[in-house]
Amino acid sequence: MRKLLPYLHPFCFALYPIFELRNYNITYVDLASLARPVLLSVLLTALLWVILRFITRNWQTSGIITTLAVISFFSYGHVFLQIESGFGTLIRHRHLVMIFGVILLLAAIYILWKVNKPEGLVNFLTVTGGILALFSIARSLQYDYSVYRSAQEWRELQNSYLKEVSDPGNTTKPDIYVILLDAHTSDYILRKDFDYNNSEFTRQLTDLGLYVAECAQSNYPVTKLSVTSLFYANYHLEPTLYPLYSSLVIETVRSQGYRVITFENRSNGHFSFAEDIRLSRNQLLAGKVDLTGGPSEFEFELLETSLARIAFDIPGLIPGFDLAEQKQTEFYEHYQQTFFILDELKRLPEVEGPKLVFAHFLVPHSPFIFSPDGEFQWADDPQWGYLSNVEFIDSQIVPVVAEIIEKSEVPPIIVIMGDHGATGVPDNETPQMRMSILNAYYVNDQAKQDLYATITPVNSFRVIFNNYFGTDYPLLEDVSYHASKFEDFTPEFVIANECQASP
Numbered sequence: 266m267r268k269l270l271p272y273l274h275p276f277c278f279a280l281y282p283i284f285e286l287r288n289y290n291i292t293y294v295d296l297a298s299l300a301r302p303v304l305l306s307v308l309l310t311a312l313l314w315v316i317l318r319f320i321t322r323n324w325q326t327s328g329i330i331t332t333l334a335v336i337s338f339f340s341y342g343h344v345f346l347q348i349e350s351g352f353g354t355l356i357r358h359r360h361l362v363m364i365f366g367v368i369l370l371l372a373a374i375y376i377l378w379k380v381n382k383p384e385g386l387v388n389f390l391t392v393t394g395g396i397l398a399l400f401s402i403a404r405s406l407q408y409d410y411s412v413y414r415s416a417q418e419w420r421e422l423q424n425s426y427l428k429e430v431s432d433p434g435n436t437t438k439p440d441i442y443v444i445l446l447d448a449h450t451s452d453y454i455l456r457k458d459f460d461y462n463n464s465e466f467t468r469q470l471t472d473l474g475l476y477v478a479e480c481a482q483s484n485y486p487v488t489k490l491s492v493t494s495l496f497y498a499n500y501h502l503e504p505t506l507y508p509l510y511s512s513l514v515i516e517t518v519r520s521q522g523y524r525v526i527t528f529e530n531r532s533n534g535h536f537s538f539a540e541d542i543r544l545s546r547n548q549l550l551a552g553k554v555d556l557t558g559g560p561s562e563f564e565f566e567l568l569e570t571s572l573a574r575i576a577f578d579i580p581g582l583i584p585g586f587d588l589a590e591q592k593q594t595e596f597y598e599h600y601q602q603t604f605f606i607l608d609e610l611k612r613l614p615e616v617e618g619p620k621l622v623f624a625h626f627l628v629p630h631s632p633f634i635f636s637p638d639g640e641f642q643w644a645d646d647p648q649w650g651y652l653s654n655v656e657f658i659d660s661q662i663v664p665v666v667a668e669i670i671e672k673s674e675v676p677p678i679i680v681i682m683g684d685h686g687a688t689g690v691p692d693n694e695t696p697q698m699r700m701s702i703l704n705a706y707y708v709n710d711q712a713k714q715d716l717y718a719t720i721t722p723v724n725s726f727r728v729i730f731n732n733y734f735g736t737d738y739p740l741l742e743d744v745s746y747h748a749s750k751f752e753d754f755t756p757e758f759v760i761a762n763e764c765q766a767s768p
Contacts, residue, residue: 270391271387271388273395275394276310277391277395281398282570284405293489298563301561325383325384328387329380329383330373333369333372440622441523441729442622442669444681447488448687449658450703451683452479459693463655466663474707475679476705478717480765481719482762483685484721500723500744504752510538515621525620526543527542530602531595546598546602603627610624613669614669614673631651679707683702687699708728712729718766719764724743
């Protein structure tokens with residue numbers, strides 16, 4: 266083991282920035298999202314080390330230079346962004362690259378010419394890199410373990426709820442579809458702030474038998490908080506984001522023999538359903554890890570904070586390595602994923618057995634790449650792009666819902682909702698706009714009587730379960746917090762509902 270330690274420091278410095286970036290965004294990035302970055306980082310570090318070994322003829326010296334190169338690569342983007350945020354465009358890439366290059370070259374020359382016994386420097390780098398990597402990995406795993414433990418504790422707390430569920434016996438259970446249209450605001454806000462009349466979409470949903478809560482607001486302004494409040498049917502009472510697989514909704518339907526089905530999309534790391542089936546366009550390793558698709562959101566952030574940022578800011582600088590083009594490829598994959606989910610939803614009623622389906626469409630959320638008729642089209646103006654995405658997804662959802670209803674042997678339960686309101690239109694965004702959402706329900710007549718125009722997600726499944734599974738959950742006060750930090754879920758961040766429902 267002692268002989269192996271001096272050969273670990275380049276890999277420690279290659280792993281540290283990946284795990285540390287995940288720690289910074291930890292509630293939105295699962296461990297599976299790290300598989301490809303970790304694999305590539307380790308392989309490229311090893312390749313660089315081997316190349317330098319042939320040049321220097323010394324494993325220890327080449328290892329030190331490899332570590333310095335890895336540090337330079339991963340720190341470059343952070344340094345550039347810090348300078349840019351603090352001083353504006355004080356420095357250009359060509360100047361900063363030159364500074365980094367000169368420092369790295371001088372360090373390499375010094376090591377080659379002056380460091381005759383590199384063991385001391387190797388030991389320093391091994392200890393430093395090992396501590397950084399181990400602490401960063403430990404923090405990451407500690408979070409995952411704390412989430413797991415919290416899930417177990419929550420299961421114990423909600424046992425009393427689950428015991429209230431009545432077993433309908435041999436009665437065929439309805440399929441449940443949760444269709445999340447990310448960032449879809451309400452018709453009220455579309456008319457008020459966008460001068461866009463979406464009443465035809467509302468009418469089409471109503472004609473299909475859905476109840477549209479015209480003044481609905483979200484409980485929280487960000488996806489993960491909002492979706493978690495939906496599935497736990499409660500507010501966030503503790504500073505922990507519980508995994509969805511231990512939520513009240515998932516636990517309840519599993520107790521009734523349901524399977525959980527989800528879809529692959531660009532935000533796979535956001536949610537942990539422990540689903541029975543994940544439908545995907547791409548082949549996923551172990552059902553979680555995508556080794557072949559385009560770069561993920563996390564991978565792009567990792568590249569944008571490294572030396573690879575140059576390829577974003579100066580397209581075509583490196584022949585064959587255009588990250589802007591790669592991002593367009595990722596968006597086109599998102600475009601194809603959207604149509605894949607739309608098509609698969611139409612087929613799911615034919616799948617035997619009761620099921621809960623969670624379909625998360627990252628539309629009308631940015632990127633604004635959908636024309637109203639479904640063509641791949643970049644939008645230069647964010648507001649126009651948002652409305653184009655709205656028009657596109659609305660035109661697609663109506664026939665999908667109609668087909669689900671028609672093909673289902675037992676009338677299904679369908680919830681169509683925005684997790685939060687419009688985003689990506691910074692010139693227009695207001696707290697009211699951010700909190701107002703589309704919220705529509707296909708439920709039986711008994712449940713419809715308990716729905717109302719200002720319902721928020723925490724009460725959605727309380728109404729549904731009370732009317733389908735014989736529970737007796739009291740409805741909670743509908744509160745909308747325009748805050749994403751647990752300490753800010755206080756009265757001063759509450760957004761009042763200004764919408765007036767139609768008589």
